[in-house]
Amino acid sequence: MFKHVDYLQFQAKPEKPDALLAAKMQELVGGQFGEMTVMMQYLWQGWSCRVPGKYKDMIMDIATEEIGHVEMLTTMLARLLEGAPSVATEKAAAANPLLAAVLGGQSPQHAIVSGGSALPRDSQGVPWNAGYIAASGNLLTDFRSNVAAEAQSRLMTSRVYNMTDDRGVKDMLQFNLARDTYHQQQWLLGIENLIADGLVEDEIEGSNRGDEKEFARRTFYSFDPESTAGEGRWAQGQSLLGEQLEYVPDAQPLTDDKPLGPAPDPKLYVTYD
Amino acid sequence: MFKHVDYLQFQAKPEKPDALLAAKMQELVGGQFGEMTVMMQYLWQGWSCRVPGKYKDMIMDIATEEIGHVEMLTTMLARLLEGAPSVATEKAAAANPLLAAVLGGQSPQHAIVSGGSALPRDSQGVPWNAGYIAASGNLLTDFRSNVAAEAQSRLMTSRVYNMTDDRGVKDMLQFNLARDTYHQQQWLLGIENLIADGLVEDEIEGSNRGDEKEFARRTFYSFDPESTAGEGRWAQGQSLLGEQLEYVPDAQPLTDDKPLGPAPDPKLYVTYD
Amino acid sequence: MFKHVDYLQFQAKPEKPDALLAAKMQELVGGQFGEMTVMMQYLWQGWSCRVPGKYKDMIMDIATEEIGHVEMLTTMLARLLEGAPSVATEKAAAANPLLAAVLGGQSPQHAIVSGGSALPRDSQGVPWNAGYIAASGNLLTDFRSNVAAEAQSRLMTSRVYNMTDDRGVKDMLQFNLARDTYHQQQWLLGIENLIADGLVEDEIEGSNRGDEKEFARRTFYSFDPESTAGEGRWAQGQSLLGEQLEYVPDAQPLTDDKPLGPAPDPKLYVTYD
Amino acid sequence: MFKHVDYLQFQAKPEKPDALLAAKMQELVGGQFGEMTVMMQYLWQGWSCRVPGKYKDMIMDIATEEIGHVEMLTTMLARLLEGAPSVATEKAAAANPLLAAVLGGQSPQHAIVSGGSALPRDSQGVPWNAGYIAASGNLLTDFRSNVAAEAQSRLMTSRVYNMTDDRGVKDMLQFNLARDTYHQQQWLLGIENLIADGLVEDEIEGSNRGDEKEFARRTFYSFDPESTAGEGRWAQGQSLLGEQLEYVPDAQPLTDDKPLGPAPDPKLYVTYD
Amino acid sequence: MFKHVDYLQFQAKPEKPDALLAAKMQELVGGQFGEMTVMMQYLWQGWSCRVPGKYKDMIMDIATEEIGHVEMLTTMLARLLEGAPSVATEKAAAANPLLAAVLGGQSPQHAIVSGGSALPRDSQGVPWNAGYIAASGNLLTDFRSNVAAEAQSRLMTSRVYNMTDDRGVKDMLQFNLARDTYHQQQWLLGIENLIADGLVEDEIEGSNRGDEKEFARRTFYSFDPESTAGEGRWAQGQSLLGEQLEYVPDAQPLTDDKPLGPAPDPKLYVTYD
Amino acid sequence: MFKHVDYLQFQAKPEKPDALLAAKMQELVGGQFGEMTVMMQYLWQGWSCRVPGKYKDMIMDIATEEIGHVEMLTTMLARLLEGAPSVATEKAAAANPLLAAVLGGQSPQHAIVSGGSALPRDSQGVPWNAGYIAASGNLLTDFRSNVAAEAQSRLMTSRVYNMTDDRGVKDMLQFNLARDTYHQQQWLLGIENLIADGLVEDEIEGSNRGDEKEFARRTFYSFDPESTAGEGRWAQGQSLLGEQLEYVPDAQPLTDDKPLGPAPDPKLYVTYD
Ligand SMILES: [Ca+2]
Ligand SMILES: [Ca+2]
Ligand SMILES: [Ca+2]
Ligand SMILES: [Ca+2]
Ligand SMILES: [Ca+2]
Ligand SMILES: [Ca+2]
Structure with missing residues (x-):
């Protein structure tokens, strides 16, 4: 069973709105390697875990943290979308290159579908789907998928980090980058621990x-x-x-x-x- | 550019048809971690690779091998589907539990859609899609995804291996299991090599x-x-x-x-x- | 069986082309709550309806109307796409912010795929799929889904209505807004009628x-x-x-x-x- | 931010395994109107909610409860899948009609992909996707979608309830049915409250x-x-x-x-x- | 604008229910080459057609007929699903191979989701999506896609035709087979006519x-x-x-x-x- | 089994980068009628072909060529994406309409996901899926699907050809246009040959x-x-x-x-x- 406290794990306060950045950051929310993916991957691995104690607890702990990461991102995006020029017409763009870029590059769904909030979709508008996640019941193979997910996720976060000068956005992403660094290690150390505990013989999946x-x-x-x-x-x-x-x-x-x-x-x- | 020789890399000769097994083995062809996934993942990584020489060649070599693995699997499934009771009616099942199981468990699409051949779908009939694959241009993160893909793929192959007594099917899967063992190591050794060559500092994705x-x-x-x-x-x-x-x-x-x-x-x- | 008359239910005549608006209006055609969704939802509910007489006739009537709504929207979009700058190059945009906005924001598929016509996709290019619709055979639960669909659909139409000054587009949307107002009530009155007719005991789904x-x-x-x-x-x-x-x-x-x-x-x- | 306690909200103890029932119950986990859908729909509505106080708190409360409902269902399915005849061959079925039914009707992915656990998919194996959920920022339209989701979800739960005699499964479903009854009312009372608070004029979406x-x-x-x-x-x-x-x-x-x-x-x- | 008459184009009366056949026939309704595909493909081509007169009228005529074909199929499936053993338990199957086959092979969604009606999905439960259809505005290429769709569709109908002895089902399929024979020719003759009318130079798409x-x-x-x-x-x-x-x-x-x-x-x- | 030679079938050398064109050309790679579709369609038809000799060899030959076409396109796109302004911020666009257009119209995933390479997606970012391809085992129906695929593919290539003045891009597309002209004929001549060889009676699919x-x-x-x-x-x-x-x-x-x-x-x- 879950509980909620109405504070973010880490602050999500952009300096100012930026609808173009919001469109790009959708990749970090609902993309193949966004926060929804690790949230769902760890929840399903935790619910499928047959080893009581530290392994199951560890997976449920990180899964619970990741729900909060989606929450941080959705809050950030709602704030970036404040005042997006959703009702501006073509004419307005004629005299204003910046507005032209925004009109071209922002997500129409941010205005039409969500009314200025984040969407459970990637940066191109493709809805998140469960074909992105892995939960096999086998901790070695799943920890391998988890290292990969955190590495891919961190790389994309890092690319987005370089696309903005907004200090508020960068502040939050500095936290996320660090968590992805830690989480990569967490899963690699998890594999070490599986071997040390005799739950698996070596680091290569080797059934049969x-x-x-x-x-x-x-x-x-x-x-x-x-x-x-x-x-x-x-x-x-x-x-x-x-x-x-x-x-x-x-x-x-x-x-x-x-x-x-x-x-x-x-x-x-x-x-x- | 590619070439083709009209022989399989390894034989794919079941002892006898088995439509139920064919339905299950679709998971190894068109599932999230089936042969199509590694084939497409490595092709796209190879085409995106910016490091000439051994890295690009290595990725293209394994990508080319994997096209042949899909070929082996599709051949195996076509043979397993020979004589599937596609036109048997409910009545025939009334006196025959085995036929009942087959009628219930076989894929209707194996008869209706492909006419007795494999399908680019998983064991539940979901079409393969490119949301399963990763190709970021960053070799460290991609090799991480590749170890994971080979480990998950091997685990599923191993589970299917235990679902049949057919010596011909097992013979081919013994080859596939071994390749998945090798390929897990290939990508881990690839990471070692990236560090040794100074292309990456350590094994944790750490840009910024x-x-x-x-x-x-x-x-x-x-x-x-x-x-x-x-x-x-x-x-x-x-x-x-x-x-x-x-x-x-x-x-x-x-x-x-x-x-x-x-x-x-x-x-x-x-x-x- | 169906018939067709080659006139629109209501006129769809924009004052002038506007490729950016056409891209946004795709959400009203092929989005999760666009006209294709209500068309297909009502057709499937009508075909599944087991209560002859006014209920089945009512559902088939609105379903038939909605096919015509998709027709109106596709006509409107074809006209909005007339003369879209599909073959303009980057260079042309350099001196023209308006063209820049259009180049950035228009759907490439409007030129490449449909040749200047509407697409069965949402405003981000995601193909319509049948996972958007509900048809359970139970009229109470389906009428609930229908009120929701009309309310969501009307909200999105209303948001798009504010994104344009084109009097022709607004003229048609004023008709669509009104139909969505009526249709919300139609389904709520339908629930009243189900209770009055004794087909359901109260307005809360309560089987078992x-x-x-x-x-x-x-x-x-x-x-x-x-x-x-x-x-x-x-x-x-x-x-x-x-x-x-x-x-x-x-x-x-x-x-x-x-x-x-x-x-x-x-x-x-x-x-x- | 979220927390987790390692107890279920309500017990999920089947009398005995039943792989066929597990395959059907996937619809209640990962189907269009399963627990994942309401979990994600409410989380996204809560994260998008701009009205502080009782409305936002209420949405986050039910969202948090629903994560726990997915947890209950996944636990139930893992237990129903215990001892599923995943490695039985065709031959075994020849003498055993019950086994034949199970072999035909069980999900191959329950063995091959998840190793005996629930999957984030529907009863036909289709991965859950975010095209199932609605979160518009407009509480009236979203509460309409929520009544519909709970009504559809309850109907499907009720249909599955009649498909089993297992007292443990029925015990849990009796809780779920009651929650769906309450939740339908919760959203209808929420609409009453929106009108009473003057946040909306009447129960028909009527912007413009x-x-x-x-x-x-x-x-x-x-x-x-x-x-x-x-x-x-x-x-x-x-x-x-x-x-x-x-x-x-x-x-x-x-x-x-x-x-x-x-x-x-x-x-x-x-x-x- | 469309009209509806509450009679089928051709009768759809099976001799008796057959839930297994209903599951298979879903391929002819909501599969890649089922009736929904041709219905939607022709509607979208008609709505996109820029040549007034016989071409546009012909496309709209066949599109309108195809809506009625989906109607025929959904009626047939509802009748085949009458009395499907949706609430039978595993135990019942133990003594009855026929029931075992049906329990294994029927679609769980026919009971849980649609309550005994057809679904807008294929025989494996995959929802229909608009990625199956083509409407390019170019009549030559679209007529090519149409011949292909009718040929594939007819082949699948023919395969299903051999899977049943039910005279009522076969009666309707004999009509459908004939329509698919005619429609293949209709599109080939359409290409002849395009050339005769000078709208295209030869039968090979040759722009630029x-x-x-x-x-x-x-x-x-x-x-x-x-x-x-x-x-x-x-x-x-x-x-x-x-x-x-x-x-x-x-x-x-x-x-x-x-x-x-x-x-x-x-x-x-x-x-x- | 397949082989690879590390040279393109035909050169893919743009005069200069053009991120907007790269976004559009994704349609020719991963769209419904892009090179991935014909590559996969012919591979699956070849693997399913039961007629040894010239037919199977012909299908495998073109399938092998098409893998190389995807390779040409991905190489072209990587070169067009060189120096894409992925890290430019809104501010930079304010003074530069061309940059504004590019910022608006380029694919965010080209920077965030692939790091400047092509993606297995269409021009709107929708992942390629196997629901686009046909492989029925019946050569007449499949050749019909193949003519259609080549005609649609050529039309889209031709539309893109008119969207650029880049002589390098046009040079490669002139090769692709010609191949699509040849391939349309190849499949039509294939149907002639099937009739001449007595494998099919006439050009209309006519089983039963x-x-x-x-x-x-x-x-x-x-x-x-x-x-x-x-x-x-x-x-x-x-x-x-x-x-x-x-x-x-x-x-x-x-x-x-x-x-x-x-x-x-x-x-x-x-x-x-
Ligand atoms: Ca995270
Ligand atoms: Ca392999
Ligand atoms: Ca409407
Ligand atoms: Ca619930
Ligand atoms: Ca038809
Ligand atoms: Ca080609």
């Missing part, structure tokens, strides 16, 4: 590992005759599982199996001889 | 790091009074950046900023006092 | 009402210690079902059930102790 | 009402010569705004405007004379 | 044809050294534009341009040397 | 043709009393199957079947008498 075609788990295949990929660390030395890495230039099929299906049921009217 | 709120990048906040998350490695000892980790139980707002937007434009008919 | 946990249908729970929600009408006096409303500040869990699932099948490789 | 084509806001148009819709309350007596309702059988176009766009830009290669 | 790289419009490139594609009609003889076709086996890049972008803006944190 | 309602496959029904559609070739003369075409003005229902479903299960709470 004994059944693998052994030659294929230590080999880099190249498919371009001019490829220089053999110079990389992934193609020489020891693998992370302690095996010798192998490099196969200009790889050939390992079989003479040709990709043709069997003659189908005539009642399906598939074309065949 | 100097501008972060420093206290917030080494702190775990808990939002549940009974949380035991403080017992984890992420809340004690040194961070991966060499700082002292801090644990804050029962975290409180860091501000008295209340999340209420300004009075909006009356022309938007938003309700306010 | 006798099985409800009685205490939970007259109680407002607050989850914020500083909440003032207890001051509202919803927390005091009689409910619409004639019961005494109760206000519970700072609500606590009603159970000691902790949200942890059972130990799962090991073959699923979910992490657990 | 003075500009409406007056004849069109009190008229029912019929488009079927045999329609009996004129017998309904919506076509006779006084409107809710105190005007005389009018019924127009076999409605004709109100204009001779024909829906044809102007001759387009030749560079768009649209076909014209 | 004079600017084409001439060598590339008469050449088949092969990318597989063992390809036999040179044996086809497309690789020998005259093209439809009267040019000599050329076959290039084992095609090589026509340029030495390597696909690497320029060094990007450092502020975007893209990885580069 | 003997079961059709014969009158309905040669009749044009008009649903508008003023329609002039009877003047078209589709309504007079011989059909493509050699039958006499018939024109039915002001068509009436062919049945007295009224579209009302049966009384439903009371447990579904559908409204009925």
Whole structure:
């Protein structure tokens, strides 16, 4: 069960409105790697977690924090949208390049749909959907998805950070950047802890590992005759599982199996001889 | 530019048709973490890569391999779908529990839409979409997404591996499991190599790091009074950046900023006092 | 079966083209609460209606009218798009702020995809989808969805109405605003009529009402210690079902059930102790 | 900012696992009118609310409760999925009709994707998306959407309630049904309160009402010569705004405007004379 | 403007209910090539058509007919769903293979969401979306899309036709098959007519044809050294534009341009040397 | 299995960057009829093809070419995005109309998400999805879809061709236009070849043709009393199957079947008498 306190985790006070920036910052709210994604990803991982104690508590803690991050962003966007020129007409733009840019670049939905508030959509207006999140019940694979989500999210935050001089916006993003730095580490340290606790053997997802075609788990295949990929660390030395890495230039099929299906049921009217 | 040879990378020969298994294996073709996802993710990362030489070549090599993995899976599914009872009616099921299971569980689209072939959809029939993939131009964050994709993909392959006794299907999945094991390592070794080559300073995405709120990048906040998350490695000892980790139980707002937007434009008919 | 007459229900004649306005008005055609939504919602409710006579006829009548509303909007947009500067280049904008605004804000798909016509998409280019509509077979719940759809739709129309000075556009929107006013009432009067006809007992959806946990249908729970929600009408006096409303500040869990699932099948490789 | 306590609001203890029921109950979690929808709809309305005090607090209170409802449902589904026959093969079904039904009807993603937990998807596997929710900043229109959402949601809960004999599942659904009964009233009483507080004039969304084509806001148009819709309350007596309702059988176009766009830009290669 | 008459274009009377068939027939209603697609495609093409007279009238006529086809299908599905065992439990299936098949294979949404009616979704429950339709304003390209839609639609209808013995269902599908046969021809004859009327020069979309790289419009490139594609009609003889076709086996890049972008803006944190 | 050579099929060298054009050209990459669509459509058709030899080889050849077309486009877009003013603020636009246009019209995701590269999305930011493609196993219907896709794709390319003066962009588009001209013919010649080889009887999809309602496959029904559609070739003369075409003005229902479903299960709470 959840509770709410009517204060933000961190302040969200822009110096002044900026409808163009608000349109861009939608990516940080409702984009593939925005705050809604990590909020929902962690909530679903927490609800699916079968390990009581510190792991489940940790996931629920960060999930709860992230709901508050969406709240901070939506507050920031509502303030950036104050006084957006939603009812200005083409004529007004004729004498005013700045207004022209704003008219062109702002989200029409910020006026028409939400009446000057943030939207659960990305910077191009695409609604958030649950195909962005991962929750497999397997903590190793999910922590991997979480490091990735925080890294991508931080990179986008950082790009937006450079798109504005507004000190209030930058102030909040400095907090968000730091949280994304911490959270990347949190998940990597979580993997360390899973290994230390014996919940997983090593850092490579390896269920049914004994059944693998052994030659294929230590080999880099190249498919371009001019490829220089053999110079990389992934193609020489020891693998992370302690095996010798192998490099196969200009790889050939390992079989003479040709990709043709069997003659189908005539009642399906598939074309065949 | 690409070329094609009309042989599979690895054979895809089931012992016998199995329409129920084909429906499930759609998840490995067109699901969020299926072969189409890694194929498209690596192609887009390769096309966006600005580092010539081994990195770009490596990404294009694996991207090219993954097109062939989709090909292997689609061939396997076409063969599993041979003779699916697509035109059987309810009556036929009345005397045959096995047929009943198949009739219930097979994908109607395998008969109606594709005529007995695989579909670019997941196991529930949802069309694949590009919201599943990441390609940011930043190799560190993208390699993180790639480790995650291979780990999730391997886990799902492994779960499906346990759902069948068909030796031909298992034979191919043993190859796929091994590739996913190798590919997880490939991306982790890629991160090692980025650091060794000086393209990135450490393994934590850290652009604009100097501008972060420093206290917030080494702190775990808990939002549940009974949380035991403080017992984890992420809340004690040194961070991966060499700082002292801090644990804050029962975290409180860091501000008295209340999340209420300004009075909006009356022309938007938003309700306010 | 349907018929068509090649005249609009109401005229759709803008004074002059305006590609920026056309981009915004897409929200009224193909947005979540645009004309396509009510057209499809009413068609599907009519086709699903099991009550012959005035109810089914009323729903089919309004559904048929709404197809004509999409027709009016698409005609208006085609006229607004006449002469849109689709082939103007960046250079042309350099000397002309108005053109700059139009170049920035118009929909590229209006030129590239539809060749100067409306699109079945919202103002941000997201294709209309059937996840926007409701048709449950239960007239009370569907009429509730219909009042909501007309109210949301009218609000957005009203916001767009203030974004233009074009007398032709305003003329048509004055008709649409009025229809949305009437239609809100139509559905509320429909609910009155359902009760008068004995098809439903009261205005609250109440199937299986006798099985409800009685205490939970007259109680407002607050989850914020500083909440003032207890001051509202919803927390005091009689409910619409004639019961005494109760206000519970700072609500606590009603159970000691902790949200942890059972130990799962090991073959699923979910992490657990 | 949010907090979490690790107890459910209400218990979620099924008598025994039932994978088929779990597949159906996904509709109540991630469907168009499931708990995720009301959770997200209320959170976004609360974050967009510009009226401090009881209205904003009330919306945030129910939003916070609804996060807990998703939590209850996900816990229930994890328990229903315990021991689902995910690795059973076709052969096992041959001798067992019950197993055949389960194999056919269960969600393959419950095994392959989530490892025996709920998914943020509907009963057919379609990922939840933000196109399901409404948050306009206008409390009248949003409360209308909320009554509708609770009514639709209650109806679906009630239908599922009749699909099981499991006393534990029914126990929880009896709580949910009651909350949906209360919440329908909460939003209707909220509209009463908005009028009493003078924040809105009447219960019909009426911004720019003075500009409406007056004849069109009190008229029912019929488009079927045999329609009996004129017998309904919506076509006779006084409107809710105190005007005389009018019924127009076999409605004709109100204009001779024909829906044809102007001759387009030749560079768009649209076909014209 | 549209009208409605409350009779079907053709009868839709199944001999008896069949919930499994109803689930499959959803593909013909709301699938990529179902009746909703052609209904919406033709409506949008008609509304976008700039050629008055027979072309616009023809498109609006077939569009109007197709609304009636969706109506026929939804009526058929409502009748097939009568008495679907929506409230049967797992236990009931244990003794009844037929019921097991139905329980497994029917759409849970037919009971929970629509209460026994058709849904605007495909056979796997994916909501219909406007990304399925084409309306470019160019009659040649649109008629091409229309032939394709009718051909695909007919093929799927034909596959479903073989999945049932119900004479009532087959009776209606015999009408639909015939309409799809006629409609394929209608669009091909439409292309003939466009050429005869001089609205288009030939049957190949050729705007800006004079600017084409001439060598590339008469050449088949092969990318597989063992390809036999040179044996086809497309690789020998005259093209439809009267040019000599050329076959290039084992095609090589026509340029030495390597696909690497320029060094990007450092502020975007893209990885580069 | 596939191979890659690190050269483009044709050069993709713009004269200079142009972020506005890049945003528009996304339609040619990830739009409904962009290069990703034909790439994926042909790959899936090739993998589903059951006719060995020239047909399968031809489909795989063009599929392989199309992967290279996506590669050309992504390279072109990366170059057009060089130096896009991603970090320019509102203030900079105030004095510069051209910058204003660019700021308004460029895709925010080109900076925030991809760091200056193309995206697998259309010109409005909608992610590509597999609902755009067709692969039925039936070569006649699929070749029809392919002609349509190439015609639509060429038309959009041609419209974009007119939106720029950049000689480098035009140079590449001149190649693409020519390929789309050739590919339209390729598929039409493919249909000729299918007939010549006896794989299909005529050019009209006609499975189960003997079961059709014969009158309905040669009749044009008009649903508008003023329609002039009877003047078209589709309504007079011989059909493509050699039958006499018939024109039915002001068509009436062919049945007295009224579209009302049966009384439903009371447990579904559908409204009925
Ligand atoms: Ca965050
Ligand atoms: Ca793979
Ligand atoms: Ca309307
Ligand atoms: Ca609830
Ligand atoms: Ca049809
Ligand atoms: Ca191409």
